[in-house]
Amino acid sequence: MDTQLFLPFAESVQSVFSTMLALDVSVGDIEPVGESEDHDVSGIIGLSGDVTGNAALCFKTETASKIVESFVGMAMDPGSEDFSDAIGELANMVAGSAKAMYDGLHVSLTCPSVVVGLNHKVRSQREIPAVKVPCQCAHGSFFIEVSLKRTTGEAQVAA
């Protein structure tokens, strides 16, 4: 497994949450995804180019609601378009910040997709290595599930 592809996500989630939400995030050990956790809200970004796969910010509803409230400054209905928009933008920033640490690789991001539904799983292509990054903040715990493989080149993660 190419850990250099996954480590930037642990750093980027801390940067994005600190800057945009004034929330400290502690990140646990990155571990391979055996069976995906059950989630209620997932913001998913696809990556293509020298690195291909996807990255998902995955929450339980209560945690997602508190995080969105911190982000936009008001409570939102988890079923609303604006709630999904906020989750998608957070996922976009986390993936974008991680991508910026892939020095020398050309990677493009898709626009975010957001899934809202109780106890869903995020599954990726079987042949692409997948990890989960457990995260904890004042609003609760959540996961980043990242499934990526390099298609060309050698990733140099910027310091």
Add this chain to the structure above:
Amino acid sequence: MKIMLVDDSRTMRNIQKNVLAQLGHKEIVEAADGEEALKVAEAESPELILLDWNMPKMDGLTFLKNYRLKDKTTPIIMVTTEAEKSRVIEAIKAGVNNYVIKPFTPDVLQTRIAETLEKKAA
């Protein structure tokens, strides 16, 4: 001053609107992608544009190249997660005047807007 916000995320446009309101800018027009932005720009003639890069239908760089065919002076600030040096250079070559990388603090956005408008006034 009329300012156009171009971003597919309404959340991000609202955050930018709040920052602009703190700077006293309340005349805001919005677009959710590059295609819509070309139409809004034609109709509204904004004096400053904040532009996202990754958007559906038409991305920010394509909008920028199209817009600069007709308007070479209206200042444009790219506000994006695209942080690689090669991307920044690509945007500057296409005619962007300033660059803000997401995530950003309100202070950073305010500073970039202020310095962009100062350069325009000079």
